[in-house]
Amino acid sequence: MRYTGGMRQTTRTYQATDVARRSREVLDSGRAGGTLIRDKDGVVLLLAPAEEVARGEELTEVAGDFVRLHRALGAKSRDVGAYGGFGWLSVFPLEDQRLFAEELEGPLLLALSGGPVEPLRDLISDWRATAELWADEALRAELLEPVDEPLHDVTL
Amino acid sequence: MAPPRPKKAPAATEPWAVKPATARALKEWTEATTAEPNLMTAERDRLRARPMDRSRNPRRTGPLAGPLATRRVGTKTLPQWQHELTAAGRIWYCPDKDERIVWVTKVSLSHPRETD
Numbered sequence: 001m002r003y004t005g006g007m008r009q010t011t012r013t014y015q016a017t018d019v020a021r022r023s024r025e026v027l028d029s030g031r032a033g034g035t036l037i038r039d040k041d042g043v044v045l046l047l048a049p050a051e052e053v054a055r056g057e058e059l060t061e062v063a064g065d066f067v068r069l070h071r072a073l074g075a076k077s078r079d080v081g082a083y084g085g086f087g088w089l090s091v092f093p094l095e096d097q098r099l100f101a102e103e104l105e106g107p108l109l110l111a112l113s114g115g116p117v118e119p120l121r122d123l124i125s126d127w128r129a130t131a132e133l134w135a136d137e138a139l140r141a142e143l144l145e146p147v148d149e150p151l152h153d154v155t156l
Numbered sequence: 157m158a159p160p161r162p163k164k165a166p167a168a169t170e171p172w173a174v175k176p177a178t179a180r181a182l183k184e185w186t187e188a189t190t191a192e193p194n195l196m197t198a199e200r201d202r203l204r205a206r207p208m209d210r211s212r213n214p215r216r217t218g219p220l221a222g223p224l225a226t227r228r229v230g231t232k233t234l235p236q237w238q239h240e241l242t243a244a245g246r247i248w249y250c251p252d253k254d255e256r257i258v259w260v261t262k263v264s265l266s267h268p269r270e271t272d
Contacts, residue, residue: 096222103221122214127221129238134224142262143220143236143248146228147177150259156174156185156200 016040059111061085062120066108069101088131100127166256171204177229177250177259184263188245191265195241203258207251208237216240220248229259241265 012029013036019026029035030047037045046053068084073094080087089097107120134140176182189196210217217239219225227236227250234250241247245265249258 092222099222118214122210122218123221125215126218129218130221130224133220133238134222140224143224143227147230147259147261150177150230151175151179151182154176154182156176156182156260 012036013038013044055117059108059117062108062124063112066101066104069097069104073098073101088128091131091135103127168256170256172207172251172256172258174200174203174258174260177261181260181262185260188241188263188265192241192245195245199239199241199247202239203249203260207249207258227261229261234259236261 011033014022014026014029016037016039019037026035026037026047031049033048034052035047037047039045062085065084065086068082069086069089072078072082075082078090080090083089086100089100092100103123104120107123111117111120133143176185185196208219218237220236220238224236226233228234229250229252232252234252236248236250239247239249241263242265246262247260247264248262249260251258
């Protein structure tokens with residue numbers, strides 16, 4: 001039996017002939033979650049909401065990049081390619097790269113456990129936007145500079 | 157002499173006060189308003205109503221992360237946010253939830269350098 005990692009199990013299996021004879025039932029089953037359809041030659045097809053499949057692909061990609069990131073962070077030297085899809089992270093100092101890895105872990109595990117994927121997307125989006133700014137030295141310096149005396153008396 | 161009364165925190169329903177953090181930010185805001193008046197009016201309205209609401213467009217509005225996550229404004233260390241005004245324009249600000257003040261720290265209608 002293949003490792004499922006606790007992911008949702010498909011609950012119904014239909015035959016190819018059911019697609020025509022019981023089409024509504026098959027479609028409803030597919031909409032409710034993963035449904036298997038066994039074709040006449042034995043090949044098993046999955047019928048599931050496209051959104052769920054896309055989510056699974058997205059999480060697989062992020063999880064793979066997470067593993068690559070940890071390998072990169074543990075290596076003595078690293079190039080941008082070693083970070084996989086997180087190549088943009090290489091502009092940061094190593095301690096911030098490690099911070100990203102720490103912050104990523106929780107939302108990734110939550111999403112992989114069937115929880116919302118939005119916190120994961122937000123986190124990656126926020127870090128990526130920050131990387132763009134960090135790469136611009138002048139802008140970086142400006143955004144790091146403390147404001148000693150903000151203009152309390154001016155309202156925009 | 158009686159000690160000064162603690163300042164009452166603004167009610168959560170009141171609009172935020174939008175203020176420039178620096179003279180430079182004020183200049184940038186003024187220039188951007190001259191160049192794009194409708195855009196900046198809409199932005200001021202957004203900042204007054206919901207500066208930390210990213211539900212309408214989460215990829216365009218959000219807190220910065222890591223080393224740029226916070227910035228000191230006066231005596232406080234505040235979160236630092238970015239909003240994409242346009243494909244090329246950005247505004248950066250630090251919301252102070254206690255005072256309901258949005259400190260605008262920078263406005264730019266040109267895009268920062270893209271990372272590879």
